[in-house]
Amino acid sequence: SAVISQKPSRDICQRGTSLTIQCQVDSQVTMMFWYRQQPGQSLTLIATANQGSEATYESGFVIDKFPISRPNLTFSTLTVSNMSPEDSSIYLCSVEESDNAYGYTFGSGTRLTVV
Amino acid sequence: SQKIEQNSEALNIQEGKTATLTCNYTNYSPAYLQWYRQDPGRGPVFLLLIRENEKEKRKERLKVTFDTTLKQSLFHITASQPADSATYLCAPQGHNYGQNFVFGPGTRLSVLP
Numbered sequence: 001s002a003v004i005s006q007k008p009s010r011d012i013c014q015r016g017t018s019l020t021i022q023c024q025v026d027s028q029v030t031m032m033f034w035y036r037q038q039p040g041q042s043l044t045l046i047a048t049a050n051q052g053s054e055a056t057y058e059s060g061f062v063i064d065k066f067p068i069s070r071p072n073l074t075f076s077t078l079t080v081s082n083m084s085p086e087d088s089s090i091y092l093c094s095v096e097e098s099d100n101a102y103g104y105t106f107g108s109g110t111r112l113t114v115v
Numbered sequence: 116s117q118k119i120e121q122n123s124e125a126l127n128i129q130e131g132k133t134a135t136l137t138c139n140y141t142n143y144s145p146a147y148l149q150w151y152r153q154d155p156g157r158g159p160v161f162l163l164l165i166r167e168n169e170k171e172k173r174k175e176r177l178k179v180t181f182d183t184t185l186k187q188s189l190f191h192i193t194a195s196q197p198a199d200s201a202t203y204l205c206a207p208q209g210h211n212y213g214q215n216f217v218f219g220p221g222t223r224l225s226v227l228p
Contacts, residue, residue, distance in 0.1 A: 042204060043159070043218040092158050103149060103161030111156075 002027050002097055006107030013083055013114050020079045021110045023093035028073035033094040033104070034066070043092065049076045083114045117143045119219040121205060127225045128195055136190040136222045138205030143217075145207035148181055148188045153202045153221070162203075163190075195226045 003026045013019050023032065034046040047055040047068055055068040069077045080087050090109045097105055122137035138148070146167050151159035165172045165181040165188065172179045178191040192199050205219040 042220045045217070094158075103164055104159075105161065106158030109156075109158050 002029065002095055002105045004093060004095065004105060004107040006093055006110060008110055009108065010111040011113070013112065015084050015114055017083055018079055018081045019083065019112060020077050021091055021093075023076045023078070023107055025074045025095055029095040029097075030073070031096060032070065032076045033096075034068065034076075034078045035092045035094060035106075037090040037092060037109070039089070046078070046091075080112065083112075085114045088112055088114045117141070117217060119143075119205065119207060119217060121203075121219045121222045123222055124220070125223040125225065127227060130195060130197060130226055130228050132195055134192040134195050134199070134224055134226070136203050136205075136224065138188040138190070138207075138219055140186050140207050140219075143186070143207055143209075144183070145209060147208040148179075149206045149208060150177075150179055150188075150190050151204045151206060151218075153204060159204055159218075192224075197226045197228050200225050 005024045007022045011019055032049040035043040036046055037043050045058050046061045046066055047057040049055045049068050049070040051070045051073050057063060065081055067079045076093060078091060090111050092109045093107045094104045118141045120139045128134050147164055149164045150162045152162055153159040163172055163174055163177055163179045165179045167183055169181060176193045180189045188205055190203060202221040202223045204221045207217060
């Protein structure tokens, strides 16, 4: 199955700043997904990143706050912009693998704390 | 709106017993339903997928059922071990590729030695 490298694994950031999270996959994938997991909560899909087109955002998430890049089929970034303490969460990237009976593989996550 | 419920926030069972976790959904007709395991500080790990036309799927000590009439999936772990302690998430998936992949709130399972 695909191996996902996600960086950074954790960070503590000042409010008002931005953080870019990177997700590198060891194989080419069509779609990459970005999730947020707030403390004690389940996962919420932020957006779907397609190579060569703009990301598709879920309700409640906007491009200005969470810009996403997808320059090729193995890499994506998610930026959390103008951060506030409410953005403190774990952010995860994910890919779908056709050889995993359509299961999704997740990165290990980025634990973000905004102070 | 779509709603996914998992039977309880936490479940404690004795080692060797069968753990049964429930996933109920409403206002939704998923084509697939997936189950994941998540350990603290880690991303979810895919366990099993069951399609809407399948009643049951097994993998080693794991068994999943899918009842589209009841809008429910059951996840069983037989001969449970302390290493099975984790949070288990169900995730119904729609018919369209990449469509609205929604996770349930999860059930935290603790297997006591």
